[in-house]
Amino acid sequence: MIIGLLKIIVFPGFIFLTVYGLLFEYLDRKVHARLQNRMGPPWYQPLADFLKLIGKETIIPADANKTIFQILPVVSLAAVAAAFVYVPVFGKASIASFQGDLIVVLYFLSIPTMCLFLAGWYSRSVYSTLGSVRTLTQMFAYEVPLFMALLAPALIAKTWSITGMTAFYAEHPLYILINIPAFIVALIAGQGKLERVPFDTPEAETEIVAGPLVEYSGRLLALFRVAIDCELVMVASLVSAIFLPFMTGHAVLDFILYLVKTVAVLLFLALMRSVMARLRVEQMVNFCWRYLTPIAILQIIINLLVRGGLGL
Amino acid sequence: MSEYNRVVIPIGPQHPSLKEPGCFTVTLEGEKIVDVVLGIGYNHRGIEKACESRNYTQIIYLLERVCGICSHSHTTVFCQGVEELAGVEIPRRAAYIRVIVAELERLHSHLLWLGVAAHEIGFDTMFMYAWRDREAVLDILAAVGGNRVNYGINTIGGVRRDIDDSLRQDIVKMLDALADQVKYYQELALTETTLAARLAGIGKLSGEDALKYGAVGPVIRAAGIDFDIRAVDPYAAYGEIPFKVITDTHADVFGRTVVRILEMLESIEIIRFCLKNMPDGDIVTKAPRRIPAGEVISRVEAPRGEDTHYIRSNGTERPDRVRVRAPSEANWHAMRHMLLGQYLADAPITIAAIDPCFSCTDRAIVVNSGRETEVMDWPQLRQYSIDWYKKRGIDVAAIKMPERRMYF
Numbered sequence: 230m231i232i233g234l235l236k237i238i239v240f241p242g243f244i245f246l247t248v249y250g251l252l253f254e255y256l257d258r259k260v261h262a263r264l265q266n267r268m269g270p271p272w273y274q275p276l277a278d279f280l281k282l283i284g285k286e287t288i289i290p291a292d293a294n295k296t297i298f299q300i301l302p303v304v305s306l307a308a309v310a311a312a313f314v315y316v317p318v319f320g321k322a323s324i325a326s327f328q329g330d331l332i333v334v335l336y337f338l339s340i341p342t343m344c345l346f347l348a349g350w351y352s353r354s355v356y357s358t359l360g361s362v363r364t365l366t367q368m369f370a371y372e373v374p375l376f377m378a379l380l381a382p383a384l385i386a387k388t389w390s391i392t393g394m395t396a397f398y399a400e401h402p403l404y405i406l407i408n409i410p411a412f413i414v415a416l417i418a419g420q421g422k423l424e425r426v427p428f429d430t431p432e433a434e435t436e437i438v439a440g441p442l443v444e445y446s447g448r449l450l451a452l453f454r455v456a457i458d459c460e461l462v463m464v465a466s467l468v469s470a471i472f473l474p475f476m477t478g479h480a481v482l483d484f485i486l487y488l489v490k491t492v493a494v495l496l497f498l499a500l501m502r503s504v505m506a507r508l509r510v511e512q513m514v515n516f517c518w519r520y521l522t523p524i525a526i527l528q529i530i531i532n533l534l535v536r537g538g539l540g541l
Numbered sequence: 542m543s544e545y546n547r548v549v550i551p552i553g554p555q556h557p558s559l560k561e562p563g564c565f566t567v568t569l570e571g572e573k574i575v576d577v578v579l580g581i582g583y584n585h586r587g588i589e590k591a592c593e594s595r596n597y598t599q600i601i602y603l604l605e606r607v608c609g610i611c612s613h614s615h616t617t618v619f620c621q622g623v624e625e626l627a628g629v630e631i632p633r634r635a636a637y638i639r640v641i642v643a644e645l646e647r648l649h650s651h652l653l654w655l656g657v658a659a660h661e662i663g664f665d666t667m668f669m670y671a672w673r674d675r676e677a678v679l680d681i682l683a684a685v686g687g688n689r690v691n692y693g694i695n696t697i698g699g700v701r702r703d704i705d706d707s708l709r710q711d712i713v714k715m716l717d718a719l720a721d722q723v724k725y726y727q728e729l730a731l732t733e734t735t736l737a738a739r740l741a742g743i744g745k746l747s748g749e750d751a752l753k754y755g756a757v758g759p760v761i762r763a764a765g766i767d768f769d770i771r772a773v774d775p776y777a778a779y780g781e782i783p784f785k786v787i788t789d790t791h792a793d794v795f796g797r798t799v800v801r802i803l804e805m806l807e808s809i810e811i812i813r814f815c816l817k818n819m820p821d822g823d824i825v826t827k828a829p830r831r832i833p834a835g836e837v838i839s840r841v842e843a844p845r846g847e848d849t850h851y852i853r854s855n856g857t858e859r860p861d862r863v864r865v866r867a868p869s870e871a872n873w874h875a876m877r878h879m880l881l882g883q884y885l886a887d888a889p890i891t892i893a894a895i896d897p898c899f900s901c902t903d904r905a906i907v908v909n910s911g912r913e914t915e916v917m918d919w920p921q922l923r924q925y926s927i928d929w930y931k932k933r934g935i936d937v938a939a940i941k942m943p944e945r946r947m948y949f
Binding site for chain 1: 548549550551556557558569572659660661662663664665666667669670673733735736738739884885886887888889
């Protein structure tokens with residue numbers, strides 16, 4: 230019981246997640262900066278930013294709904310932390326798992342996006358309202374291909390649990406090759422989920438200042454920032470657990486492998502962010518429905534055929 | 542959609558996409574722009590009026606600071622006008638140096654624009670690259686004039702600093718490196734898909750409309766009209782230099798990008814030609830302190846387009862009137878036309894595509910509200926303010942100020 234709680238709260242649960250999230254933000258910024266021929270921040274910069282924000286005054290707009298305005302960052306962080314419980318980090322198994330936890334995790338991951346939407350909506354500012362509308366529009370575009378891309382590998386693994394899928398693919402590593410299209414779709418849709426360039430229309434700085442978070446400040450903004458960092462870790466972990474399930478069987482070695490895999494995913498996401506311009510919201514929706522969704526559907530059909538053909 | 546669905550969004554006066562204060566009140570239906578009100582006047586500095594109380598040499602220093610980017614253009618156009626009034630012919634070497642500095646300025650201005658434009662569409666990597674390369678140009682300008690943006694090269698009757706052999710070699714070396722980079726940007730702009738997706742078809746301004754609104758510079762050249770003061774009214778040494786006027790037929794932001802990038806390559810060629818063919822001799826001739834009475838309109842091609850100054854002299858050391866018409870002011874009028882019917886997401890890049898310079902453009906605006914107005918002198922104004930406070934229960938005369946120590 231106590232060990233279980235410690236696992237959830239300290240390692241590999243919440244505290245590990247936040248620390249790794251801040252580290253991820255540093256890596257992301259550093260790589261982004263180096264690709265841009267800049268120096269980039271020192272390693273403690275995300276922590277310093279976080280501490281600074283915590284010390285700042287929190288201003289809540291007079292028109293905003295106070296309770297919801299304050300509760301949203303917490304809900305958003307809690308949802309990501311809850312989702313992280315079901316992803317294998319240390320060793321083969323996650324902290325908790327059951328049949329169907331993949332679906333639960335996907336829905337947990339939708340909560341931060343919904344929180345962002347509500348945050349913008351309840352801020353009662355034109356910029357944030359516009360940002361929220363864009364957040365929601367974008368969500369309808371990437372959510373479908375992302376879900377399908379993550380569910381397609383489950384068809385071959387014949388399990389809806391992330392731990393189960395990881396174990397299956399670790400035993401049959403060659404099946405991963407079938408899932409390569411879904412892997413690419415998941416990475417691109419994941420970039421959309423994380424609202425990073427080229428899909429950062431909701432917070433497009435040069436158009437609507439900061440989008441949904443424009444009215445947030447101080448502690449609440451710090452929490453939102455941490456939630457976004459944790460979401461980055463979460464997406465990288467989920468993608469690497471499903472599409473890169475290479476295992477040694479030794480817990481510590483697997484943990485190191487986990488770090489390597491997630492950092493590799495992050496590097497790809499950072500590269501994508503550095504080499505592209507921001508798309509318009511309708512270009513983004515077009516792109517998702519015209520290219521990502523058909524590829525994801527194709528992947529599902531392929532996986533069904535493979536499953537039938539191999540008599541799995 | 543009905544009027545009910547309209548949202549009014551202020552872009553400015555303080556906004557991350559604007560580097561200077563200006564206000565664009567945008568009315569949206571969904572994401573589409575249906576109305577725009579342009580507001581300027583946040584940055585008025587009264588330079589034209591200040592010119593009237595300074596002598597011609599002092600004015601050069603003032604006009605150099607009209608714009609942070611085209612500082613050389615403003616002094617060139619002013620000196621040119623005054624030289625014409627005074628009947629002074631500048632030495633040929635001075636004319637070549639003016640051209641070299643003007644083209645270096647065009648390089649750094651276009652690189653700056655490229656960076657800003659990339660940032661407006663969220664392409665920060667290109668922003669950083671363009672500004673990194675701009676540093677090399679700024680270093681050369683600092684070596685030529687001693688300053689990064691206000692080089693202080695021009696004076697009435699010529700230029701103040703010479704370009705010697707070692708500096709010439711430095712410039713050639715910098716240009717070789719820069720030419721490769723600019724070619725890379727050219728390739729990038731033409732092939733990178735997200736870039737083309739964001740720039741093509743945005744901010745359309747046909748040649749006909751460009752003429753109607755009086756657009757200048759890269760904006761009109763991107764619409765296929767080869768209007769370039771360097772070619773149509775050659776000044777300084779441009780008459781002796783072979784160069785192409787870059788035009789494009791896209792008539793949109795993409796076209797303006799292409800024009801600016803190709804113009805950079807052309808500028809590099811012009812500087813190379815000037816450095817090779819620069820004649821020897823003096824760099825300045827003596828100009829009179831008092832300029833004969835008369836009036837003149839002088840114009841040059843600044844990086845952003847045609848820059849015009851009107852100077853009226855009354856035969857004394859000070860001008861009667863100096864009127865500055867910066868290129869941004871000419872491009873301003875087409876802005877509403879370019880913005881209408883666009884997506885909000887394209888508004889920042891459309892605004893940025895004319896390379897707006899708010900401080901050059903700003904005028905004093907008289908708001909005629911229909912109320913009675915009167916002119917007060919200083920004591921009347923003082924009395925008015927005392928009465929104004931008294932009416933609100935504050936007796937200014939009764940406020941005791943702490944005793945101040947005098948330092949002089």
